[in-house]
Amino acid sequence: MKKNITIRDIAEALHTTPSTVSRALAGSPRIGESMKGAVRAMAESMGYIPNARAVSLRTGKGSLIGVIVPSINRDFFSSIIDGIESVASEKGYNIIIGQSRDDVEREKALVDEMFRGRVDGLIVCLAYTTSKYDHFMPIWRSGLPLIFCDRSPKNLTTARVNIDDYQAARSSAEHLIKQGCRRIAFFGGAENVDVFFERKKGFLDVMHKYGLPVIPDLVYDDAINFEKGQAAARKVLALKKSEYPDGLFACEDYTAIGALTVFRENGFRVPEDLCICGFGNEEIASYVSPGISSIDQSSFEQGYQASLLFFEAQKSSDPSKFTTMITLPSRLVIRGSSMRHPL
Amino acid sequence: MKKNITIRDIAEALHTTPSTVSRALAGSPRIGESMKGAVRAMAESMGYIPNARAVSLRTGKGSLIGVIVPSINRDFFSSIIDGIESVASEKGYNIIIGQSRDDVEREKALVDEMFRGRVDGLIVCLAYTTSKYDHFMPIWRSGLPLIFCDRSPKNLTTARVNIDDYQAARSSAEHLIKQGCRRIAFFGGAENVDVFFERKKGFLDVMHKYGLPVIPDLVYDDAINFEKGQAAARKVLALKKSEYPDGLFACEDYTAIGALTVFRENGFRVPEDLCICGFGNEEIASYVSPGISSIDQSSFEQGYQASLLFFEAQKSSDPSKFTTMITLPSRLVIRGSSMRHPL
DNA sequence: CTGAAAGCGCTTACAG
DNA sequence: CTGAAAGCGCTTACAG
Numbered sequence A, B: 001m002k003k004n005i006t007i008r009d010i011a012e013a014l015h016t017t018p019s020t021v022s023r024a025l026a027g028s029p030r031i032g033e034s035m036k037g038a039v040r041a042m043a044e045s046m047g048y049i050p051n052a053r054a055v056s057l058r059t060g061k062g063s064l065i066g067v068i069v070p071s072i073n074r075d076f077f078s079s080i081i082d083g084i085e086s087v088a089s090e091k092g093y094n095i096i097i098g099q100s101r102d103d104v105e106r107e108k109a110l111v112d113e114m115f116r117g118r119v120d121g122l123i124v125c126l127a128y129t130t131s132k133y134d135h136f137m138p139i140w141r142s143g144l145p146l147i148f149c150d151r152s153p154k155n156l157t158t159a160r161v162n163i164d165d166y167q168a169a170r171s172s173a174e175h176l177i178k179q180g181c182r183r184i185a186f187f188g189g190a191e192n193v194d195v196f197f198e199r200k201k202g203f204l205d206v207m208h209k210y211g212l213p214v215i216p217d218l219v220y221d222d223a224i225n226f227e228k229g230q231a232a233a234r235k236v237l238a239l240k241k242s243e244y245p246d247g248l249f250a251c252e253d254y255t256a257i258g259a260l261t262v263f264r265e266n267g268f269r270v271p272e273d274l275c276i277c278g279f280g281n282e283e284i285a286s287y288v289s290p291g292i293s294s295i296d297q298s299s300f301e302q303g304y305q306a307s308l309l310f311f312e313a314q315k316s317s318d319p320s321k322f323t324t325m326i327t328l329p330s331r332l333v334i335r336g337s338s339m340r341h342p343l
Numbered sequence C, D: 001c002t003g004a005a006a007g008c009g010c011t012t013a014c015a016g
Helices: A007-013 A018-026 A033-046 A052-059 A075-090 A104-116 A134-141 A165-178 A194-209 A226-237 A253-265 A299-315 B007-013 B018-026 B033-046 B052-059 B075-090 B104-116 B134-141 B165-178 B194-209 B226-237 B253-265 B299-315
Strands: A064-069 A094-099 A122-124 A146-149 A160-163 A184-187 A247-250 A275-277 A294-296 A325-328 A331-333 B064-069 B094-099 B122-124 B146-149 B160-163 B184-187 B247-250 B275-277 B294-296 B325-328 B331-333
Touching: A007 A018, A007 A033, A018 A033, A052 B052, A064 A075, A064 A104, A075 A094, A075 A299, A075 B094, A094 A104, A094 B075, A094 B094, A104 A122, A104 A134, A122 A134, A122 A299, A134 A146, A146 A299, A160 A165, A160 A299, A165 A184, A165 A194, A165 A247, A165 A275, A165 A294, A165 A331, A184 A194, A184 A226, A184 A253, A226 A253, A247 A253, A253 A275, A299 A325, B007 B018, B007 B033, B018 B033, B064 B075, B064 B104, B075 B094, B075 B299, B094 B104, B104 B122, B104 B134, B122 B134, B122 B299, B134 B146, B146 B299, B160 B165, B160 B299, B165 B184, B165 B194, B165 B247, B165 B275, B165 B294, B165 B331, B184 B194, B184 B226, B184 B253, B226 B253, B247 B253, B253 B275, B299 B325
Parallel strands: A064 A094, A064 A122, A122 A146, A146 A160, A160 A325, A184 A247, A247 A275, B064 B094, B064 B122, B122 B146, B146 B160, B160 B325, B184 B247, B247 B275
Antiparallel strands: A294 A331, B294 B331
């Protein structure tokens, strides 16, 4: 490891002191213009790059946002990160990223690690299995901003950005019904996760409103990816033909696509025999055939707003008491998988 | 911002000194077992979390890897990041991520920022437009590991991980020819980018080997995304029917899919009239219909290996002279878009 | 077995 | 307009 240039090196080269160099570089009015010029030129020519760790240790500010997501490698989350990064880089902040891999233990470890690394706060999409929130205590206790994005704690008043999953689910369910579906299957996720709870509630309320039966054999609460979507579809196929669904409400696009492949392999025509709606509007939803109708969650926008919220919280007198909640509009994007009648 | 617990606080609570607390926490054999126990218990109960910035300022080691990619929000890059993160988190390292958005200027700014933040080194997928590498000087100069991943500097001996783009391109081109294609279009990327240069070379060499003409009207060197793929396809459609291609070699999956949509809208049957091969084996390649044949670039594995290389470089006596290059195997995944004859 | 002191690279009250 | 000194939170030679 070679030695790096420090302000002391610059000071020595100019026969002045570190104090003066520091001030000159910061553009302090206390330093004369000629000195400023000389310092800057010297810093430039020596290839000086300030040591952010020393600065942050001294000032307590670090220009670092910790971001924790279940997985980097999913369109939804990487778009959120994209949104966060867009605002952050604008403000001169860097982001440090950790994957919880939907494991609370890893999430907890990441919170600690990031706190150690003295991030200026955290933006978090909760792991699928997270139902207790004690591991965020160090952040709250130290008064750092903590913003949740999309997957947020249930029954807890904390700053967050999300979409109105309940309303979104309602619009999706109503759409299926208007397409003529009567026996609608529900492939959802664990109800302890806020968003899945809301989606199911929206679905159930609409079914009730239209006086349609919710058929237990067609309801699955652990079908949140491609494989599990396939598995649930296979279970449905084990029913008698007369009990087959004519509609599918899936809580994730991957679920919907998994189910689509199985149903089509088994002779279902989509949307004629079975209308399918997904959730999330992942890029692939528009590439499969037929395209999957889906709820657009404005993932980039969610990240973007969460990042803005972060900086707002930071400015507030006590960030740990900052509890602004933003709900972004969502919209149903209708595609071939549920379009029996042109709109 | 509330006050954080420091080793001094623990020391005071136990009527001892910071030195002892530091040693006890580090498990130094110089401290007695009873004192260690007391220190650990107190640290635990006070909710002590070490300040990594202070540690790294003192020790010069920081447990931070800087990662620069063109875009987070693409399956290929996010898989690479996933691979990097997997190794890093195993070793107790965090990663800090920046998006160059394929802009050299932003890439340069990110290198500086990250160096400022005193990362322990960098793993980089170059921006599309990067053809000079001076902005990596601060990293080299300070002797930090710098590993390139997939998109690497041309004509420069630096540590890197990539696949053999040349061979991969050859296998893809040969496959098209074996499917009976004779007039093969080429939709590529800027040749100053290593990988695109190699892919084109592979394509040209195979065409030459089989004595097939490379038709200038069917060659495009700036078609590296969905829209540009569509645009290039439209230009091809402006040719006379007799000049239409019967095969398409695309240097990106998005290119291939963009072209696919345009060609099909214009009555081309794929693969009967036109065989298409993409590159990258993005997730969507398998979801479109017909599926796009593509070169699997083992993106996760590339990131994984780059991360391992990083730690190897770090251990070497002079990381800036560490120039191990790893070439991973790639393979052609054949799907409907190019399968005229079953294999 | 434990402590006092220096120092990593900065910034900033304090002093002149 | 500029400098000397303290201190952010640690670790680690040096000393006992």
